[in-house]
Amino acid sequence: MEQELFIGIDIGGTNTRIALIDDSGRILLVRKVPTEIGLGTPQVSRRLAAECRSLMDAAAGFFGRVVAVGLGAAGRIDAARGMVVFSPNLPSMRDYPLAAELEKNLAIPVVLENDANVYGIGESWVGSGKDIENWIGLTLGTGVGGCLILGKRIWQGDGAGFAGEIGHMTIHPEGPACACGSKGCLETFSSGRALKEGVAAAIAAGTLREGPLYESWKNGSLTPETVYRAATEGNALAQALFDRMGRALGIALASLFNVLGIRHAIIGGGVSASWDRFIGPLRESLARHSGMFDPKEVSVVRSALGDDAALLGAGELARRAARESRRQ
Ligand SMILES: [Zn+2]
Incomplete structure (x- = not known):
């Protein structure tokens, strides 16, 4: 019998990943293409449609048929209208009916959701959140994304187009300016951008004048990975930046555990690869700010799916959309 398959798409500021996913949450095929948002959204949309059609053809090789597409993108999303309302990384997508256009083009249901929510849906489907009813999701990347999974569902608030924006919780009112x-905000202490800006600030203050961090900043190649490597090699400034990252995460999670009365958090995103540098300070900070809860009874773990969480979440979104359209 022909199996039903799904396409999950993770649209990033630089690259877009597109995957063919089966009903059990297995990625059968994955492709990576440059997003090239500079070409304009109509061009990006046409390219996505062509990639989807190519995967729809490839589905036959797996004795399957693609029945729906799920998309994840950063920013404020109007899921009901399938629109990116505003995204700092995808500025030209503003108010563009991306999902509706793809749906018309491909003649199968297409749904769009915020990328941090898609991460939450993915981890909840087949990742670290699989057996957890209520949890807090964080993604550490260029910025800090967040989501709340309550009763196994993404918390959508009053439908304002954002919810669970933990990256914009105020940690220190006199702290650095946020995007x-x-x-x-948490993001100004615990993101990839915060690590890079921390190095730039030390250079501006004249406290960092040489060494690999200074050199890579000077030649424009400084990344969160550079800061991580420096920290593992004993660089005090780099480790101080990860200490600050962990402390801020601990404050944010402690507040949320107290407010929500739940006990689990799952941290993903590219910068979570620096786990061993910030988890110690995070746990100390969590204990210091624990308030109502016993720090021994809460769990903060890493994403099980890594980079694939958003793809799988978009796939699960598509799977739900297919089920929904059958019911109608
Ligand atoms: Zn902010």
Whole structure:
């Protein structure tokens, strides 16, 4: 019998990954293409449609048929209208009916959701959140994404187009300026951007004048990985930045554990690869700010799916959309 398959798409600021996914949450095929948002959204949309059609053809090789597509993108999303309302990484996608256009083009259901929510859906389906009813999700990348899974469902709030934006919780009101317009948000301490800006600040203050961090900043090759490597090699500034990252995460998670009365958090995203550098300070900070809960009874773990969480979440979103469209 022909199996039903799904396409999951993770649209990033730089690259887009597109995967063919089966009903049990296995990735059968995955492709990576440059997003090239500079070409304009109509061009990006046409390219996505062509990639989807190519995977729909490839599905026959797995004795299957693609029945729906799920998309994850950063920013404020109007899921009901299938639109990116605003995304700092995908500026030209503003108010573009991406999902509706793809749906018309491919003649199967297409759904769009915020990338941190898609991460939560993926981990909840086949990852670290599989057997957990209520949990807090964080993704550490260029920024800090967040989601809340309550009763195995993504918390959508009042439908304002955002919810669970943990990256924009205020940690220190006099802290660094945040991309959202506020100051001292979690993101300004615990993101890849915060690591790089921490190095830049030390250089501006004249406290960092040589060494690999200084050199890579100077030649424009500084990345969160550079800071991680420096920390593992004993660089005090690099480790101080990871200490700050962990402390801020501990404060945010302690507040949320107290507010929500839940006990689990799952951390993913590219910068979570620096786990061994920030988890110690995170746990200490969590214990210091624990308030109502016993720090021994809460669990903070790493994403099981890594980079694939968003792809699988988009696939699960598609699977639900297919089920929904059958019911109608
Ligand atoms: Zn912010």
